[in-house]
Amino acid sequence: MDADMTSHFVQSNNVDNKEHLERPCSDKGRLSSNEKVCKKESVLEALLGEKEISGSTSDLKERRSIENDDDEVEPQFSDLDSGWAWVVLAASFLSFALLGGSMYSVGIIHNALLERFQASVGLTSWVGALHTGILSLGGLLSTAMVDRFSCRTAIIFSGIFYTGGYLATAFVPCIEAALFTCGIVAGIGGALGYTASMVVVGFNFKRHRNLALGVSMSGVGVGVCVFAPVMQMAKEFYGYTGFFICCAGMQINLVTFGMLCFPSSLENYSHTMRLRDSGRLPQDTNVFKRRVMPYVNVMLNKGIVCLCFSMFLYCAATFLLYLHLPTYITTKGFSENQAAFLISLSGILTVVGRFLTGLLANIQHCNEIVLYAGSMTIVSIATIVYPFVSRHYVSHLMYVICLGLFLGSCYVVLTTVSLKFVGINYIATAIGLEFMLGGVGAIVGPVIAGILVDNGGTYDQSVIVAGGCILMAAVCGAFSVCFVAKRTDVNTTFELRVLELPRNVENTSSLGKIDPSGNAYLQ
Known part of the structure; x- marks a missing residue:
C-alpha cells in the first residue's frame, strides 16, 4: 500500500510540475526561484490529496491566486516614484x-x-x-x-x-x-x-x-x-x-x-x-500575543540588533560632540563668534551632505551598508585626529566641514539598510527601535563626557572617546552584513512562506499537516 501511495504521489507531483511550468507563476522576473516554488506547491497539493482534507486545496488555491495576482500585476504599487509621491x-x-x-x-x-x-x-x-x-x-x-x-x-x-x-x-x-x-x-x-x-x-x-x-x-x-x-x-x-x-x-x-x-x-x-502575520499564529493564542509577537521577532532580528547598538554608540558620540564643541573651540583660544560660525557652517553642510549621500546611494549596485559604515568611519578618524591639530583655526574649519558632510549620511541610508533585514511591512518598527536606542545614547553620551571632565579629564580626552565610540558604531553597522539574507525584493514582492520539503519523499505520511492559515509544517 505504501508503494502505491508513493507511486501515486510521484505521478501527481510530475503532472502538477508540468502544469505549473505553463502557469504565470513561472514567468521570468516575478519571484526568485519560481520553478522551485511551483514544485513546492505541487507537492503540497499532492499532500492535501493524500491526507483527504476536504476543501483545503481549493482554499489554498484561492489564497494563492489572490497573492499571485498582487505579485504579478502589482497595480497597487503603480503610484511609487511618481505623481503624488513627490x-x-x-x-x-x-x-x-x-x-x-x-x-x-x-x-x-x-x-x-x-x-x-x-x-x-x-x-x-x-x-x-x-x-x-x-x-x-x-x-x-x-x-x-x-x-x-x-x-x-x-x-x-x-x-x-x-x-x-x-x-x-x-x-x-x-x-x-x-x-x-x-x-x-x-x-x-x-x-x-x-x-x-x-x-x-x-x-x-x-x-x-x-x-x-x-x-x-x-x-x-x-x-x-x-x-x-x-x-x-x-x-x-x-x-x-x-x-x-x-x-x-x-x-x-x-x-x-x-x-x-x-x-x-x-x-x-x-x-x-501585518494583519495577515498576526493571523498566522495558532488560534488559541491570546489577542495580545497575536499582536505583539511579530514585533518581538523584529526586535530579536540580529541585523536590527547590530543597527540598534550602532545607533546607540553613534548618537552618544555625536550629541557629546555638539554639546561640548563650542566650549572646546573657545578653550583653544578662539572667540565665541568664531565658534558660532563653525557650528552654523556644519549645519549648512549637513544639507549638502545628506543630499549627496542620497544621490550616491541611488546609484545602481551601491552597497548601502558600506555607505552607512564608511561615513561613520570617516567621521571617527577625523574626530580622533582632531584634538592633535586643534591649535590652528584651519584645523577646526576642516573638521567642521568633514563633520557637516558626513555626520548625517548614516541617517539617510538607515531605512534602506533596515529593509535588508525586516522588509517593508515592519520598517516602522525597526526605525522606531533604532531611534529609541539612539535617544538613550543621546542622553548617556553627554553625561559621561561631563563626568570625565569633572573628574580631572580634559575636553581633548572626551573628543577622543567620542571618536572611539563612532568607530565602534561603524564596526557594529558593518557587522550587520553577516545577517543579510538572500530574499526577493522586499519592497513589493510577496514571499511564499512554504517550508522546504525533503528531496527524497518516500511516503506522504511523513510530510506533515496544514494549519488553519494555509501553511505547511513538517512533523
Whole structure:
C-alpha cells in the first residue's frame, strides 16, 4: 500500500510540475526561484490529496491566486516614484525642517524659560532634556501609531501635540508646569513626527528611495539654518508669550503637511500583511500575543540588533560632540563668534551632505551598508585626529566641514539598510527601535563626557572617546552584513512562506499537516 501511495504521489507531483511550468507563476522576473516554488506547491497539493482534507486545496488555491495576482500585476504599487509621491516628499522635507528647527533650538527655549521664571539652571534644563529626550526615545510610540493607523495620522498628531504644548507653555504660571507642557507634550509631538516623516518616504518611493530620503532629511539642516534664527528674532521682538505663540504657529503647519501624506498603496499593502502575520499564529493564542509577537521577532532580528547598538554608540558620540564643541573651540583660544560660525557652517553642510549621500546611494549596485559604515568611519578618524591639530583655526574649519558632510549620511541610508533585514511591512518598527536606542545614547553620551571632565579629564580626552565610540558604531553597522539574507525584493514582492520539503519523499505520511492559515509544517 505504501508503494502505491508513493507511486501515486510521484505521478501527481510530475503532472502538477508540468502544469505549473505553463502557469504565470513561472514567468521570468516575478519571484526568485519560481520553478522551485511551483514544485513546492505541487507537492503540497499532492499532500492535501493524500491526507483527504476536504476543501483545503481549493482554499489554498484561492489564497494563492489572490497573492499571485498582487505579485504579478502589482497595480497597487503603480503610484511609487511618481505623481503624488513627490508631493509627499515635499511634505516630508518641510516636516523635517520644522522638527529639526525645534529640536536644535532647545537652547533658545531654555533661555526664554530661564528669563521668565528665574528658576535654577538645573531645573530649567530638565525642560530641554525632556523635549529632546522624548523626541528620540519615543520612536516606538510613533511606530505604534504608524502601524495602527498610518504615517499621515502620526504626522497630524505630531502637529497637534506640538501646537498644544507650545501654546500652553506661553501661559503657564511656573516652571514645573512648563516641564509638562513644553518638555513632555511637545516632546511627544516631536517623537510622533520624526519617525513617521522618514517612514512615509519609504512607503512612497522604490527606485529613487535613497535619493528621496536624502532630500527629505536634508530638511533638518534647513530647519537649523532658517527656523532657529527666526525663533531667536521672535523671542527678542515679541517676548516670552509671543515667542511660544509663534512657535505654536510654526508647528501647526505639521498638520497641513501631514494631511498631504495620503497612504500609498504600498503602505496599505504593508498594513494588510501585518494583519495577515498576526493571523498566522495558532488560534488559541491570546489577542495580545497575536499582536505583539511579530514585533518581538523584529526586535530579536540580529541585523536590527547590530543597527540598534550602532545607533546607540553613534548618537552618544555625536550629541557629546555638539554639546561640548563650542566650549572646546573657545578653550583653544578662539572667540565665541568664531565658534558660532563653525557650528552654523556644519549645519549648512549637513544639507549638502545628506543630499549627496542620497544621490550616491541611488546609484545602481551601491552597497548601502558600506555607505552607512564608511561615513561613520570617516567621521571617527577625523574626530580622533582632531584634538592633535586643534591649535590652528584651519584645523577646526576642516573638521567642521568633514563633520557637516558626513555626520548625517548614516541617517539617510538607515531605512534602506533596515529593509535588508525586516522588509517593508515592519520598517516602522525597526526605525522606531533604532531611534529609541539612539535617544538613550543621546542622553548617556553627554553625561559621561561631563563626568570625565569633572573628574580631572580634559575636553581633548572626551573628543577622543567620542571618536572611539563612532568607530565602534561603524564596526557594529558593518557587522550587520553577516545577517543579510538572500530574499526577493522586499519592497513589493510577496514571499511564499512554504517550508522546504525533503528531496527524497518516500511516503506522504511523513510530510506533515496544514494549519488553519494555509501553511505547511513538517512533523
